[in-house]
Amino acid sequence: MERPRPLCATAVASIVMGLLLVVVAGCADAREPIPMPTASAPSASATSTPSPTPTPTPTPTFDATRLSIDDPASLWVVVNKLRPLNPTDYAPSDIVRVPVPYANEPFLRQEAADAVVALFAAAEAEAGLRLQAQSAYRSFAVQVRVYNGIVASRGQEYANVRSARPGHSEHQTGLAIDISSIPSVCALDPCFGDTEHGRWLAANAHRFGFHLRYQPGMTGITGYSYEPWHFRYVGVELATELHETGVRSLEEFFGLPAAPTYAE
Ligand SMILES: [Zn+2]
Structure with a gap:
């Protein structure tokens, strides 16, 4: 995996251990690798060659160091193709069943589960929209089985772009x-x-602590193409900060290297 691959997002359904698991992974899109904005090098983007977007800046008063981005149990942990969970077989200690409609029975950490309940209730109360959980927590062991199954049937390269490697999935x-x-x-x-x-x-997920993690045109930074269905709980404070400042990725917000693909 040395360069992005021109493939699109896809869903792979796989029956594993008697469970129907829907595994989704974005994949690299070679069309528009986006240079990583850096805080120390404000470019004269307004006057130079085509710039996708001006580099948004966090609110000066926002403390971006308040929580760890390395601790897998932190609400702000950043996981991508260059930042596996540490340990890679990390398992949260407070997983609960999320009491919402679902396509596959959902489990999440307690705080995120409560937020999903509130989010879905608001969608129905405010806009008359019904939502359901498609896929939530997946353990390391489940991801190993799914990933290995895809490798066995379709090969390593295919698996790398269609399914997150174990330890690398949000x-x-x-x-x-x-x-x-x-x-x-x-x-x-x-x-x-x-x-x-x-x-x-x-437009509203941030009010409940959720960040739209894989936004359009960000494959060169996040490693995934547009996934308008994938939401990451980071807490209301950070989700609102990201939404209001227009910073579109955790990588940019925390000044991390772009992670378009695996290092290997
Ligand atoms: Zn997802």
């Missing part, structure tokens, strides 16, 4: 959830972003 933190609509339309498909449900989520 779903293993117990803080990430894939959301779909009821009735299900465009589930796990980029067209979900154009649905009323997808638009409401993009």
Whole structure:
């Protein structure tokens, strides 16, 4: 894996250990690797060659060091293709069942689970929109089985772009959830972003602590193409800061290297 691959996001359904698991992974998109903005080198982007977006800046008063981005149990942990969880077989200690409608029975860490309940309730109360959990917590062991199954059937290279490697998935933190609509339309498909449900989520999820983790045109930084269904719980403070300042990735917000693909 030395360069992004021109493939699109996809969903792979796999029956593992009697469970129907829907495994989703974005993949690299070679069209537009985006240079990593750096705080120390403010470019004259307004006057130079085409710049995707001006580099947003965090609110000066926001303390971006308040929580760890390395501790797997931190609400701010940053996991990507260059930052595996440490330890890679990390398992949260406070996983609970999330009492919401679902396509696959959802489990998350307690705080994220409470936030999902509030988020779904607000969507229905404020906009008359029904939501369901498509996929939430996936343990290291489950991810190993899924990933190895794909490697066995389709090969390593295919698996690398279609499924997160064990230890590298945000779903293993117990803080990430894939959301779909009821009735299900465009589930796990980029067209979900154009649905009323997808638009409401993009505009409101931050109020409940969720960050739209894989935004369009960010493959060169996050390593994943647009996933309008994947939300990462980071707490209301950080989610709101990201939303209001327009910073579109945790990598940029915390000044981390771009992670378009695995190091290997
Ligand atoms: Zn996801």
